Amino acid sequence: MYLNNHISNMMIMTDIKQPYNIRKYIDGDWKETTENVCIESNYDLIINDRLIARFTILPIQLENFVVGYLISEGIIDNIEKIKLIQVGESHIHVSIPEIKFTKEEFETFELRTSGYKGPLEFSTNPIEPLITTLEIKPKIIFKTQKILKDRAIIWKETGGTHQAAIFDEKGNLKAFAEDCGRHNAIDKVIGMLYKKKINPEQYFLITTGRLSYGMVSKVARAKIPLLVSNTAPLSKGIDLARKVGIKLVCFSREPKLNVY
Amino acid sequence: MYLNNHISNMMIMTDIKQPYNIRKYIDGDWKETTENVCIESNYDLIINDRLIARFTILPIQLENFVVGYLISEGIIDNIEKIKLIQVGESHIHVSIPEIKFTKEEFETFELRTSGYKGPLEFSTNPIEPLITTLEIKPKIIFKTQKILKDRAIIWKETGGTHQAAIFDEKGNLKAFAEDCGRHNAIDKVIGMLYKKKINPEQYFLITTGRLSYGMVSKVARAKIPLLVSNTAPLSKGIDLARKVGIKLVCFSREPKLNVY
Numbered sequence: 001m002y003l004n005n006h007i008s009n010m011m012i013m014t015d016i017k018q019p020y021n022i023r024k025y026i027d028g029d030w031k032e033t034t035e036n037v038c039i040e041s042n043y044d045l046i047i048n049d050r051l052i053a054r055f056t057i058l059p060i061q062l063e064n065f066v067v068g069y070l071i072s073e074g075i076i077d078n079i080e081k082i083k084l085i086q087v088g089e090s091h092i093h094v095s096i097p098e099i100k101f102t103k104e105e106f107e108t109f110e111l112r113t114s115g116y117k118g119p120l121e122f123s124t125n126p127i128e129p130l131i132t133t134l135e136i137k138p139k140i141i142f143k144t145q146k147i148l149k150d151r152a153i154i155w156k157e158t159g160g161t162h163q164a165a166i167f168d169e170k171g172n173l174k175a176f177a178e179d180c181g182r183h184n185a186i187d188k189v190i191g192m193l194y195k196k197k198i199n200p201e202q203y204f205l206i207t208t209g210r211l212s213y214g215m216v217s218k219v220a221r222a223k224i225p226l227l228v229s230n231t232a233p234l235s236k237g238i239d240l241a242r243k244v245g246i247k248l249v250c251f252s253r254e255p256k257l258n259v260y
Numbered sequence: 261m262y263l264n265n266h267i268s269n270m271m272i273m274t275d276i277k278q279p280y281n282i283r284k285y286i287d288g289d290w291k292e293t294t295e296n297v298c299i300e301s302n303y304d305l306i307i308n309d310r311l312i313a314r315f316t317i318l319p320i321q322l323e324n325f326v327v328g329y330l331i332s333e334g335i336i337d338n339i340e341k342i343k344l345i346q347v348g349e350s351h352i353h354v355s356i357p358e359i360k361f362t363k364e365e366f367e368t369f370e371l372r373t374s375g376y377k378g379p380l381e382f383s384t385n386p387i388e389p390l391i392t393t394l395e396i397k398p399k400i401i402f403k404t405q406k407i408l409k410d411r412a413i414i415w416k417e418t419g420g421t422h423q424a425a426i427f428d429e430k431g432n433l434k435a436f437a438e439d440c441g442r443h444n445a446i447d448k449v450i451g452m453l454y455k456k457k458i459n460p461e462q463y464f465l466i467t468t469g470r471l472s473y474g475m476v477s478k479v480a481r482a483k484i485p486l487l488v489s490n491t492a493p494l495s496k497g498i499d500l501a502r503k504v505g506i507k508l509v510c511f512s513r514e515p516k517l518n519v520y
Contacts, residue, residue: 017414058441178318180317
């Protein structure tokens with residue numbers, strides 16, 4: 001029934017992780033080292049020659065992914081309906097002869113990139129590089145993470161939110177938000193900052209979410225030069241941050257943090 | 261400049277959390293109790309009378325959210341371009357006279373629901389209720405979570421993945437996946453299960469992600485009757501699970517778990 005993924009047989013570890021040079025801070029000391037980062041790849045799902053969705057995905061088990069997606073989104077209810085799955089470098093083609101998309105269904109092209117709308121951007125302008133002199137000491141970052149945690153009252157009650165906050169270089173809180181989506185929380189604090197009409201280049205943003213391409217691009221467009229998370233970066237997030245001059249601080253958990 | 265959110269002045273705690281009756285297991289004992297759950301709401305973003313995006317969002321700070329979103333997605337580069345923001349029950353209308361969407365931009369309608377494509381579904385069929393007799397003992401669930409953690413080799417190296425797995429009622433592993441997206445990880449294991457052509461109603465699915473509407477709907481369409489997470493549920497996830505007969509186990513951390 002399936003034409004097997006022609007990539008899967010060639011799968012090597014560089015498809016799932018990539019080493020990056022970083023600076024690591026541990027309790028007062030800095031050192032240069034490397035850390036492995038999870039790969040984000042983009043794939044377009046094409047059913048019967050129609051572009052249906054674009055995914056940001058770890059590029060392994062792609063045939064399993066497509067079968068599961070077709071079932072779990074109600075596109076098919078029976079695996080026998082799939083005539084062919086072909087996985088390429090950045091496209092997954094599926095043939096399901098029974099499916100005739102209606103005009104309305106065809107128009108509901110999905111941008112599924114874990115919350116970020118992905119490469120099809122409203123703005124076709126490239127993100128402008130930032131030039132900043134902002135330097136934040138680790139002890140200020142750890143202090144602001146405590147403030148973030150103190151303010152997370154919805155999270156304390158429900159466990160269901162991400163938090164985001166913006167601080168000045170002395171660690172004074174300028175904006176705080178909680179949301180069920182990590183991207184929404186970032187948008188909320190960026191909105192608060194912009195409504196105050198102050199120069200964003202003197203501030204940094206803290207989030208509880210992973211630093212994917214989508215998260216970094218939001219902060220880059222908002223012209224905030226430093227982005228902090230207690231958790232991991234993803235590969236395209238680091239690549240974009242380096243391209244546009246944003247500093248990423250990840251795995252920030254007192255007394256340690258990594259600078260990418 | 262802004263017409264203020266007419267809802268924000270009426271904001272009450274029921275907008276951000278909702279109590280649910282649950283059964284709580286602690287180290288051998290069960291009790292009936294209630295827990296607060298974070299609210300998921302859907303809002304459509306309409307710019308100059310055109311539907312641009314649909315969000316799943318915690319319904320507070322919506323004006324801040326919209327300002328931030330417009331900046332962070334590159335739709336505007338200056339807050340002065342916004343003439344009006346009007347927040348309604350399920351719509352946010354924005355007037356930006358300078359923007360004339362091109363045909364292509366208009367067609368890139370975004371379904372931004374933190375990874376789930378949201379209410380515009382490919383399948384217009386309602387999700388069929390499951391009738392199941394599957395009962396899994398907490399000790400089996402805790403055992404399978406240890407297996408999940410052992411298998412998470414990409415996560416151990418990068419910290420950047422979610423994991424998902426499917427087990428039978430005795431706790432035997434049937435499918436495992438890691439991905440940078442929690443939805444992708446679920447799709448991958450559902451795909452593995454369906455490729456084996458075995459009845460999904462005798463299995464349960466474990467994930468490391470929060471149980472939102474999108475996560476629950478995927479598992480419901482795959483006809484898997486029990487969904488387990490070490491973290492929180494969201495309101496619409498519980499509502500859907502109850503409607504279609506799926507059991508949710510959340511905050512499962514030995515020796516405790518909650519059944520919703």
